[in-house]
Amino acid sequence: MTSFLTNSSRFWCLVLSVMFCAFIARAQDPGTVEFDQAADKHRKEFETLLNNKLAPRLAFPDGDANHQTIVAALKDFPAGTALIFYDYDSESQQFRLWLVDAGGIRHYVAAKQRREELERVIAMFRRALGVEALQMTRSPHIRGTQTPFLPKSIDPLITLNEAIASLTKVLLPPPIEARLEHVRHLIVVAAGAIGTIPFAVLQPFGTKEYLIDRMSISYAASLYELAREVKPWTPDFLPAVVVGNPDLKSISDWEFPDLKGADEEARVIADLIKSRPLVGAQATKDAVLDAVGTAKFLYFATHGVADSEASLDGSFLALASNRAGDGKWTMREIERRYYGRTHLAVLSACQTGLGQVYDGGIMHLARTFQVSGVPRVVMSLWRVDDGATADLMISFIKQLQTRDNDMMPAEALRRAMVETKKRRPEPREWAPFVLFGIPR
Numbered sequence: 001m002t003s004f005l006t007n008s009s010r011f012w013c014l015v016l017s018v019m020f021c022a023f024i025a026r027a028q029d030p031g032t033v034e035f036d037q038a039a040d041k042h043r044k045e046f047e048t049l050l051n052n053k054l055a056p057r058l059a060f061p062d063g064d065a066n067h068q069t070i071v072a073a074l075k076d077f078p079a080g081t082a083l084i085f086y087d088y089d090s091e092s093q094q095f096r097l098w099l100v101d102a103g104g105i106r107h108y109v110a111a112k113q114r115r116e117e118l119e120r121v122i123a124m125f126r127r128a129l130g131v132e133a134l135q136m137t138r139s140p141h142i143r144g145t146q147t148p149f150l151p152k153s154i155d156p157l158i159t160l161n162e163a164i165a166s167l168t169k170v171l172l173p174p175p176i177e178a179r180l181e182h183v184r185h186l187i188v189v190a191a192g193a194i195g196t197i198p199f200a201v202l203q204p205f206g207t208k209e210y211l212i213d214r215m216s217i218s219y220a221a222s223l224y225e226l227a228r229e230v231k232p233w234t235p236d237f238l239p240a241v242v243v244g245n246p247d248l249k250s251i252s253d254w255e256f257p258d259l260k261g262a263d264e265e266a267r268v269i270a271d272l273i274k275s276r277p278l279v280g281a282q283a284t285k286d287a288v289l290d291a292v293g294t295a296k297f298l299y300f301a302t303h304g305v306a307d308s309e310a311s312l313d314g315s316f317l318a319l320a321s322n323r324a325g326d327g328k329w330t331m332r333e334i335e336r337r338y339y340g341r342t343h344l345a346v347l348s349a350c351q352t353g354l355g356q357v358y359d360g361g362i363m364h365l366a367r368t369f370q371v372s373g374v375p376r377v378v379m380s381l382w383r384v385d386d387g388a389t390a391d392l393m394i395s396f397i398k399q400l401q402t403r404d405n406d407m408m409p410a411e412a413l414r415r416a417m418v419e420t421k422k423r424r425p426e427p428r429e430w431a432p433f434v435l436f437g438i439p440r
Helices: 007-020 032-049 067-074 115-129 131-138 160-171 174-180 192-196 223-227 262-272 285-292 331-335 365-371 386-400 409-423
Strands: 081-089 094-101 104-112 185-189 216-219 240-246 278-280 297-301 316-318 328-330 344-347 356-358 361-363 377-380 433-436
Touching: 032 067, 032 081, 032 094, 032 104, 032 223, 067 081, 067 094, 067 104, 067 223, 081 174, 094 174, 104 174, 115 131, 115 160, 115 192, 185 223, 216 409, 240 262, 240 285, 262 278, 262 297, 262 386, 328 331, 331 365, 344 365, 344 386, 365 377, 365 433, 386 409, 386 433, 409 433
Parallel strands: 081 185, 185 216, 216 433, 240 278, 240 297, 297 344, 344 377
Antiparallel strands: 081 094, 094 104, 316 328, 356 361, 377 433
8 A cells, every 4th residue: 555645635634623623613603702802803903914004994883893783784695695704713722714794694613723824825825726736827026136036835737627526615614505596696705815715616516617607706815894885886987097007117126027008007097998008118106196186097007016025015006107116006005095086996906906915804906996995996816828818808897887686896806707717717827806895
């Protein structure tokens, strides 16, 4: 008998240790006490993450975030809306999740595991998806340095089907599956690296159906997003700021791979909404800053840089400039402005959904726009083929322009993904974008 396990066998041993060390599933007492304790910890983590910037409005009409106020808030959402809340408790080393809808906490599951094991499963999933190598070839890097190589600590590839199946069982374990049958809109409140997972590709139904085939998915920055007053979506795009393929010569300390399709992408999007794009040398930081204050719609087809160690000053959207070194629109600069008139921002750029990981979530470019007043932000978890991005985004905008009463940005993105994957079946091509916000 062989004395070693195959790569696939080792991986499934890891997954089983992540999932089944100590499952706790309570049908009669579905974790209400634990939910309230986790919500209080979540509040403290979220306040720390945002340097107390949102502390004055971190409240629900009927009190702080707990299972009762969350359930009450969900009653005001479209029918079929549910929330899944993730938490990692370092003291007990338990990974916990709750599925909640307007009727209450529907299920609570906890598994005892090490945080490193969960993060390793997530990393292996992203590599099996094929996006880590893609990121390395398409991501900007500091001039004079080599394009970074894939981490050697990640095990050899497993199949994508194995990766999807395993991560589905971790993030949407079997007890949750039956409860998802009647969900139409799922809100994900992620913890840590879970925020880098495209839930759209999970397959919890025992078939080849993806989660996105059944429901729209949106990512909330925190439980407190449910208390945020947001005007219902209307397909009103103007005035708009649409940026494509800026001339980035002024940012001389970075090297940026060519975005061949971003120019045309911006022109097509602008044409659809009857606006004028800012492309090439016209897509300057000054021009953007002059216009964003009154814009209802923001669209950036450019490079984004995510800094996992110093996110506020190291993460930025790349724009043109007439002044040397002045094309970086950093997270710190973005958060100092208020975008109260903006209904939707689309960051069609690499790494806008990646950044510095905290217990309270990931501090990234999309979250910064939302903290500063934009209620809905479409962000990317990786950079894909220009053609695939254009296909998905054009379909998304066309869906948004319909007068369907059920059409919200989350549902429009769902329909665009379903349409795109018919032509481009590889998940890495149709699932890179997620909606940061709530389904309204």
